[in-house]
Amino acid sequence: MAPAAIELKGINKSFGAVHANRDIHIEIPKGTIHGIIGENGAGKSTLMSILYGFYQADSGEIFVDSKKTEIKTPNDAIAAGIGMVHQHFMLVENFTVLENIILGAEGSQLLNAGIARARAELHRLEKDYGLEVDPDAVIEELAVGLQQRVEILKALYRGAEILILDEPTGVLTPAEADHLFRILRMLKDEGKTVVLITHKLREIMAVTDNVSVMRQGTIVATRKTAETTVEELAELMVGRRVLLHVEKGEPKPAEVKLSVKNLTVKDSRGVTMVSDVSFDVRAGEIVGIAGVAGNGQSELLETIAGIRKAISGSVLLDGRPIDVTGAADPGELRDRGLAHVPEDRHHVGLVLPFEENENAMLGYHDDAKFLNGPFLNIEAIRADAREKIQKYDIRPADCRLKTANFSGGNQQKIVLAREMEHDPGVLIVGQPTRGVDVGAIEFIHKQLIAMRDGGKAVLLVSVELDEIRSLSDRILVMFDGRVVGERGPDATEGELGLLMAGVEAREAAE
């Protein structure tokens, strides 16, 4: 085996009462791609942030290239040749690409020299790795895929020999993810070491040499990728057998619950995001909307949920119109039985500084069961939250904990529990399993199927093609704001992929 690029010995880390990493031992051979998987909140990001010096371990030792190395700050890590692409990007949004790249590695007190050098170096990196990005573009105007490139370039610019990527593909389209993996293989061929955190077991099988599994703060197993299977990994992660495919019966579509007609939506800059979209969703079926992120799905969802205004068109809920071009009131829609699980749970779905039990009923706080005359019935709210925590296996099982202290996957479950348990007639969900581990995905998928079998109408938007294909009874593909095709659940990945890339639409236009 190659010598270890990194060796961690006895790492412990606690955040208050949460023991995020306990006695971690791990060895990562030089020149390999090492996968790390584990449930939400297993401590993957924490461990890698310790290696990068962002957090400091309570105890334990770090060896880089077999030399004991004190990593107290990111500066120490950078000096030791470690670079990291964080789960939540660490970019200054109103800076240009170039400014972000040189930040902290400016070279001299005056900027001009550093910027010129960076521009040349960037050009070289772009050529070598196919990481094209406009050096003078402002970050906030770049798509997430490009922002991630900037993060990778940042690490390479600092001469990283060891690159850590924390869930890099959560925000990428399949094509972008493939490109990323090509780059990772190139880095490996150059002798660099890559650590890859992901929830997607398929990616683990495709690119890694070894994989470590974390559970509740410890490493429970390390395997050679070639000698393991997806099933084994899933079981190691969750501690029980996981159903990796969705089991469902024939749909029994009934009356139309939600009807969208000729809907057109523009964004704040006046760009048409949804153009002339029409479709129906019936009781007892799941309609999936596939598409590469940014093709209007988000805006469509928001418009139906009443939080974004349409330019023209109409939406009928149970045959009665929603005032989508005027003052649609999300609260009223909720009363009419429309539940919405937003794509962006951090900004739209939750108030992070609130306690879990408060978020678990937010938006339904006018319900009689949560009220005690004019006052909130705190006891009832907490009891209800505890029930949901039980049923949805939300961890830690503490309804008084601040929502910000739950891991991403568990936050998602809080939102899902709130919306689904209200027994809505129509459920619209965006990215229900983004950043969620396999065990939770299995559970969420089961819940969605149960809703459908219970005669509810479900509209599902997801950039995960697998998810769309395994859950939907009908699949609509959106490209450039329009629905460019409808397929059954038996459509192949290739067929949908072409539609998503706008291939058929373009041919038809010619």
Added chain:
Amino acid sequence: MDTLVQLLDATVRVSVPLLLACLAGLYSERSGVFDIGLEGKMLAGAFAGAAAAAAFGSAWIGLSAAILVAVFLALVHGFASITHRGNQIVSGVAINFIAAGSTIILGQAWFRQGGRTPSLAGDARFQTIDLPGAAAVSDVPVLGPIYSDIISGHSILVYFAFFMVPFTWWALFRTRFGLRLRAVGENPAAVDTAGISVTWLRYRAVIITGILTGVAGAYLSVAQNAGFVKDMTAGKGFIALAALIFAKWKPVPAMFACLLFGFLEASSIRFQGMDWPLVGRVPVQLINALPFVLTVILLAGFIGRAIPPKAGGVAYVKER
């Protein structure tokens, strides 16, 4: 013509404390530390400056004392809001109270002149400087008076204040420190992961704020006036904050905003009690309120949205 020249000359003089305070706030707020306490630091600086100048008979010692005291208060603000992650508004307000109270108490205890410091003269006060050739060109029409009356004939602190405008621009946009300063006010986590200490960077910004507010205070009591009078900042720290928002946290617009507010103040003094055609006598309170009214009106739509540094006002917390 004479009236206009006098008015503009006065504008320059009253703009200077605004400008210094505004630039002071710019450094702090660009780093993500909001500072309501500009007013207090200026006031404390003015008192310390006048007291030291009176005691030692030197304007320069007065200036040093002003800077020292203002930097001390700035460090208190930094300690509360950077190190201890306290509420920046509360800390700033507290500093204003401390400054307002302690200058009166100490002034009375030391000098017994009802909160005033002894009147400064000679070397104890910054004298005006005549720029070369000012007298020679003063008869040239238009340009002459502009040079000799408006540009020439101010104290060194005035030139320092205006020099700080291009300097701040240069520091902010052309140096490594400036890049990091702007970054830490937008996204401290990005700065942290780039291997730079967020704490030290913000402390440096806060210290610069202290220095500039100290100079502003010294200007008030040791240059523009010949001594300290209680409450002599009279809300200038807050007008400077308004100018900062108005200028969208940029140095050159900050100068123009301060000149505009300075012009309004100079006019209110100049035209006090004057009868205007049609409207008659305008109450001085109305004119004094103009900078604030103007800020509200202009911010409400005329200059577009003023977007503050994104991380402004919140302490950087890495581990909850």
